[in-house]
Amino acid sequence: MSVKRKLYDLAGADERVRFSPYCWRVKLALAHKNLPYETLPWHFTEKEKIAFSGQGKVPVLVDGKKVIFDSYDIAEYLEETYGNEPSLFGDAAQAALTRFVKHWAEDTLHPAIGRLVLPGIFAMIRPRDQGYFRETREAMYGMTIEELAARRAEFEPVFRAVLKPLRRTLEMQPFLAGPGPAFADHIVFGALQWGRLTCPFALLEGEGVIEGWMERLLETYGI
Amino acid sequence: MSVKRKLYDLAGADERVRFSPYCWRVKLALAHKNLPYETLPWHFTEKEKIAFSGQGKVPVLVDGKKVIFDSYDIAEYLEETYGNEPSLFGDAAQAALTRFVKHWAEDTLHPAIGRLVLPGIFAMIRPRDQGYFRETREAMYGMTIEELAARRAEFEPVFRAVLKPLRRTLEMQPFLAGPGPAFADHIVFGALQWGRLTCPFALLEGEGVIEGWMERLLETYGI
Structure with missing residues (x-):
C-alpha cells in the first residue's frame, strides 16, 4: 500500500532536523x-x-485529494474524518478546554521559548532562508536576533516561570488530557519539542517531570 | 427547611465585601x-x-456533619457527594484539563492580579488584620505593599498579557468549559472577581469579552 498522506514539514539546513511546533502537533x-x-x-x-x-x-x-493547512484545522479535520480512531478532542467540554491550552501555548509559552531559541534557529536554517527569518521574527519579537541572544540570561527565568503550571499539573497526572494523551498534549509538546531541538543549551535542564511526559508521549506513539 | 450548609467566607472591614478568590470558586x-x-x-x-x-x-x-477545607477539595467533595446534580469536572479528560486551568490561575493569573490589588485589600480589611496581611503577603510577593502600589504602572501590562489566552478563548466560546460553565470557569472567575472587588481602579477596563463572560456566569447561577 502506498502512503497517500503527505505532510509538508519545516526543516533546517540539515533536513533531518524538523523543528516546527505546529508540524509536531500534526x-x-x-x-x-x-x-x-x-x-x-x-x-x-x-x-x-x-x-x-x-x-x-x-x-x-x-x-488523498484533500489539502488542509493550519495545525488546528488539520486536527479538527482528522477528528471529523477519522471518527472511528481515538479522539483528539473528546467531548465539547474537553474541546473547549483544549482551546484554552492552545491559546496559553501560543500567547504565553511560545513567546517565552522563542526568545530563547530564535538565535539557534537562525544558525541552523539555510543561509538563503535567513533573510526572511530575520525580517519576520524580528518584527514579531520587536528585537534583533543578536539582542535576543545577548539577553538570554534575562529570558530564562521568565521561561521557567511560564512552565510552572505545566510542571505542577504533570506532577499529578500522566498527561495534560488525563490518563491518556490528546490534542492538548500535542499542542504543548510541539512547543517544547521546537525548543529543545533548536536550543544550543539544555532548555529543560532539571525539568524531569516535563521531560518524562515528553518521552511518555513519544513512546505512546512509537516515535 | 433550615439551611444546613455553612461556608466561612473571607470578609473585609465592611462584611458585605467578600473578596476571596477561593471562596468565590466554592x-x-x-x-x-x-x-x-x-x-x-x-x-x-x-x-x-x-x-x-x-x-x-x-x-x-x-x-451537615462534614467539614471540608481547600477550595479544590471542596469541589471534589461536592462532585462525589452530589453526583445527581450537574457535574463540576465532567469526565477524566475534563478533570485533568481543569487541573491545568487551576495551576495556570494560581501560578500565573493570581500573582499578576495580586500585585495590582494587594494595596487595595490592605486598605479595606480591619485594622487588626493588617499586621498579619502585611507580613504574609509581603513575604509571598517579595515586596512591601507600598512598593507594589508604587510600581502599579509596571504591573498593569503584565496582567493584560496574562489575560490574553483567556480573552482569545472566550472570544470563541461562551465558557471555558464549553457551551456551559464548569469548575474551570469557577476557578478563573474567582481570581478576577477577587481582583475587581478590591481594585481601586477599573481592573478590567476594555475587557468586554471577559466581563461579559463573568456576567454570564453570575446570571447562569442567579447570583
Missing part, C-alpha cells in the same frame, strides 16, 4: 489517529512549493 | 450543584473560629 495527531504518512521537508522561503494550499505556511497536509 | 460550585448555603463572614486573623477544621484558612465548608 505529527502527534496523525500518530494518535493511527494514520501513516510521509513528510516532505520544506524550508521557510519555499512558498511556491505549497502555493497549491492557497497560503504560504506549514503544516500543510495532503490527504 | 460559591459558584455550590450554585452549580443547586445547593443552598449561608455564608459566615470571616476575617484573616480569626483562626480560632475555624480551628475545628484543623487548619487556619477559608473556604471552610460545613455540610
Whole structure:
C-alpha cells in the first residue's frame, strides 16, 4: 500500500532536523489517529512549493485529494474524518478546554521559548532562508536576533516561570488530557519539542517531570 | 427547611465585601450543584473560629456533619457527594484539563492580579488584620505593599498579557468549559472577581469579552 498522506514539514539546513511546533502537533495527531504518512521537508522561503494550499505556511497536509493547512484545522479535520480512531478532542467540554491550552501555548509559552531559541534557529536554517527569518521574527519579537541572544540570561527565568503550571499539573497526572494523551498534549509538546531541538543549551535542564511526559508521549506513539 | 450548609467566607472591614478568590470558586460550585448555603463572614486573623477544621484558612465548608477545607477539595467533595446534580469536572479528560486551568490561575493569573490589588485589600480589611496581611503577603510577593502600589504602572501590562489566552478563548466560546460553565470557569472567575472587588481602579477596563463572560456566569447561577 502506498502512503497517500503527505505532510509538508519545516526543516533546517540539515533536513533531518524538523523543528516546527505546529508540524509536531500534526505529527502527534496523525500518530494518535493511527494514520501513516510521509513528510516532505520544506524550508521557510519555499512558498511556491505549497502555493497549491492557497497560503504560504506549514503544516500543510495532503490527504488523498484533500489539502488542509493550519495545525488546528488539520486536527479538527482528522477528528471529523477519522471518527472511528481515538479522539483528539473528546467531548465539547474537553474541546473547549483544549482551546484554552492552545491559546496559553501560543500567547504565553511560545513567546517565552522563542526568545530563547530564535538565535539557534537562525544558525541552523539555510543561509538563503535567513533573510526572511530575520525580517519576520524580528518584527514579531520587536528585537534583533543578536539582542535576543545577548539577553538570554534575562529570558530564562521568565521561561521557567511560564512552565510552572505545566510542571505542577504533570506532577499529578500522566498527561495534560488525563490518563491518556490528546490534542492538548500535542499542542504543548510541539512547543517544547521546537525548543529543545533548536536550543544550543539544555532548555529543560532539571525539568524531569516535563521531560518524562515528553518521552511518555513519544513512546505512546512509537516515535 | 433550615439551611444546613455553612461556608466561612473571607470578609473585609465592611462584611458585605467578600473578596476571596477561593471562596468565590466554592460559591459558584455550590450554585452549580443547586445547593443552598449561608455564608459566615470571616476575617484573616480569626483562626480560632475555624480551628475545628484543623487548619487556619477559608473556604471552610460545613455540610451537615462534614467539614471540608481547600477550595479544590471542596469541589471534589461536592462532585462525589452530589453526583445527581450537574457535574463540576465532567469526565477524566475534563478533570485533568481543569487541573491545568487551576495551576495556570494560581501560578500565573493570581500573582499578576495580586500585585495590582494587594494595596487595595490592605486598605479595606480591619485594622487588626493588617499586621498579619502585611507580613504574609509581603513575604509571598517579595515586596512591601507600598512598593507594589508604587510600581502599579509596571504591573498593569503584565496582567493584560496574562489575560490574553483567556480573552482569545472566550472570544470563541461562551465558557471555558464549553457551551456551559464548569469548575474551570469557577476557578478563573474567582481570581478576577477577587481582583475587581478590591481594585481601586477599573481592573478590567476594555475587557468586554471577559466581563461579559463573568456576567454570564453570575446570571447562569442567579447570583
